[in-house]
Amino acid sequence: AFMLSRYESEFLELECIGVGEFGAVYKCVKRLDGCLYAIKRSRRPLAGSANEQLALKEVYAHAVLGHHPHVVRYYSAWAEDDHMIIQNEYCDGGSLTDAIVKKEVQGEIFTEPELKDLLLQVSMGLKYIHSLGLAHLDIKPSNIFISQQPSTGAAAEGESEEEDGSSPAGVIYKIGDLGHVTSTNNPQVEEGDSRFLASEVLHEDYSHLPKADIFALGLTVLLAAGASPLPQNGGEWHSIREGQLPKLPRELSSTFIDLLQLLLDPDPTKRPSAKELCKHPVLTEERAG
Numbered sequence: 025a026f027m028l029s030r031y032e033s034e035f036l037e038l039e040c041i042g043v044g045e046f047g048a049v050y051k052c053v054k055r056l057d058g059c060l061y062a063i064k065r066s067r068r069p070l071a072g073s074a075n076e077q078l079a080l081k082e083v084y085a086h087a088v089l090g091h092h093p094h095v096v097r098y099y100s101a102w103a104e105d106d107h108m109i110i111q112n113e114y115c116d117g118g119s120l121t122d123a124i125v126k127k128e129v130q131g132e133i134f135t136e137p138e139l140k141d142l143l144l145q146v147s148m149g150l151k152y153i154h155s156l157g158l159a160h161l162d163i164k165p166s167n168i169f170i171s172q173q174p175s176t177g178a179a180a181e182g183e184s185e186e187e188d189g190s191s192p193a194g195v196i197y198k199i200g201d202l203g204h205v206t207s208t209n210n211p212q213v214e215e216g217d218s219r220f221l222a223s224e225v226l227h228e229d230y231s232h233l234p235k236a237d238i239f240a241l242g243l244t245v246l247l248a249a250g251a252s253p254l255p256q257n258g259g260e261w262h263s264i265r266e267g268q269l270p271k272l273p274r275e276l277s278s279t280f281i282d283l284l285q286l287l288l289d290p291d292p293t294k295r296p297s298a299k300e301l302c303k304h305p306v307l308t309e310e311r312a313g
């Protein structure tokens with residue numbers, strides 16, 4: 025178009041880092057500040073459609089969620105030439121899915137301390153989201169992004185190690201993709217990925233939505249621990265929701281297995297809250313657990 029769009033005038037597009045039915049995500053440099061951003065460009069949803077609701081919920085959630093070391097930071101969103109555009113913090117370490125695939129390809133596994141660090145960091149992000157009366161509803165490895173070290177980028181300020189508890193040079197996990205976020209008070213649930221969906225949400229019981237995030241987080245950690253790809257439906261889908269943990273190709277301590285079992289309890293009230301996980305001895309004590 026003859027008129028340079030804001031996207032083209034403000035950003036230099038470096039590469040496409042993701043494509044889906046939603047649209048595409050690009051790694052971009054903002055010309056003004058020289059920082060990297062992840063920018064999702066999607067077709068503008070039909071006015072009044074369910075997709076428009078999703079697009080608006082994503083932006084509302086980012087606006088409410090402000091800044092947290094374990095939630096991907098939002099900078100701006102706008103509409104132009106029939107596209108919706110959202111500009112987020114760029115996480116330079118790929119997604120947890122990429123990290124899991126990389127471990128498998130290299131014949132390595134996440135150690136138990138690494139799995140506990142993952143569970144603790146994402147629990148901190150969920151504690152923040154849940155404390156604001158919101159539930160994510162699409163927690164899964166492809167929606168957890170990795171920053172290799174406290175980035176020097178625009179998002180770095182305000183990140184201090186005691187806040188997120190990870191070692192300074194360690195990996196930082198950030199919850200992203202807020203497209204399914206909903207209020208826990210008056211929920212309008214758009215189900216997330218069925219592989220991570222808690223049974224009660226499938227049955228439209230929305231009385232414990234934060235615990236649905238805890239269930240999905242339990243399955244997410246099991247995948248990082250080496251579990252086979254999860255079923256989308258069928259017998260195995262149901263057996264997991266009856267408390268039958270997917271098999272793991274390696275040993276884990278009984279205390280950690282017991283905790284993961286609790287995250288996947290069929291009864292949402294039995295699952296620990298994100299707040300309880302953040303101070304759970306199995307996750308917070310140096311050698312114990």
Ligand SMILES: Cn1cc(CCO)c2c3c(c(-c4ccccc4Cl)cc21)C(=O)NC3=O
Pocket residue numbers: 041042043049062063064096110111112113114115116117118119169170200201202
């Ligand atoms: C596919 N993909 C790859 C990445 C980079 C990971 O190293 C990525 C990011 C995001 C997103 C994203 C997700 C959902 C909504 C908006 C965005 Cl920008 C998608 C991303 C995002 O918000 N921040 C990202 O780094």
